[in-house]
Amino acid sequence: MKSIIDQLRALNDLDVQLQTIRKDLQRLPKELAEKEEEPRLIKEQIERRVVEINKSRAEADSLDLDLKAGTEAMKKLSNQMNMLRTSKEFEAVRRQIDTQKISNNRNEEKALELLQEVDAKVKEVNELKTKLQETEKRLAEEKARVGKDVSELKTQEQDLAGRRQALAKNLPEKELGIYDRIVVSRGQAIAKISRGVCAACHMQLPPQVHNLVLIGKELVTCSSCGRILTSE
Numbered sequence: 001m002k003s004i005i006d007q008l009r010a011l012n013d014l015d016v017q018l019q020t021i022r023k024d025l026q027r028l029p030k031e032l033a034e035k036e037e038e039p040r041l042i043k044e045q046i047e048r049r050v051v052e053i054n055k056s057r058a059e060a061d062s063l064d065l066d067l068k069a070g071t072e073a074m075k076k077l078s079n080q081m082n083m084l085r086t087s088k089e090f091e092a093v094r095r096q097i098d099t100q101k102i103s104n105n106r107n108e109e110k111a112l113e114l115l116q117e118v119d120a121k122v123k124e125v126n127e128l129k130t131k132l133q134e135t136e137k138r139l140a141e142e143k144a145r146v147g148k149d150v151s152e153l154k155t156q157e158q159d160l161a162g163r164r165q166a167l168a169k170n171l172p173e174k175e176l177g178i179y180d181r182i183v184v185s186r187g188q189a190i191a192k193i194s195r196g197v198c199a200a201c202h203m204q205l206p207p208q209v210h211n212l213v214l215i216g217k218e219l220v221t222c223s224s225c226g227r228i229l230t231s232e
């Protein structure tokens, strides 16, 4: 049994390495996909700002037209003033001029506010575009790095899997079956008994279990964690 356990130990070394590599092979593309979200989000932000800018510009243009019409109206009212005869008529036109002036001023202020908003958003869009370029550059480097890592890991995986197959071929089916069931969930499939305790899960083992391990006629597993027990 000792030679079988030694072989299982060698097999376990390969399997633990394989498990790590396979986890990395799953993790790396997932992490990369998450990072690919970032430029997409920046692009969305830019698109939203551009829509807002266009809307504000259109509003400012429309206010500008109102203002031009308002200025025209003021001119007409001023001309009328020169032709008025009664003070009552004069008062009425003066009031109209005052109202028009207020409306013109308000339109002018609003248009100015909108254009200031547009300026701020244009600045923001330019900053976002710079950020997007940097992010895309970083992502391209990351992609290249991950691609290289993945291909290296795949080579290692192939090599380890080949060695594993060669080793497993020489092991008896029964013991290999026991081992294969444990390794899937435990990774480290073999545990030492240390002072009557399973060194992996720290469960106190009955003395007869320890004896069976010492006799070494069959594979003995820990009743708590299921690992194959060895005395050394």
Ligand SMILES: [Zn+2]
Residues within 6 Å of the ligand: 191, 198, 199, 200, 201, 202, 203, 222, 223, 224, 225, 226, 227
């Ligand atoms: Zn255990």
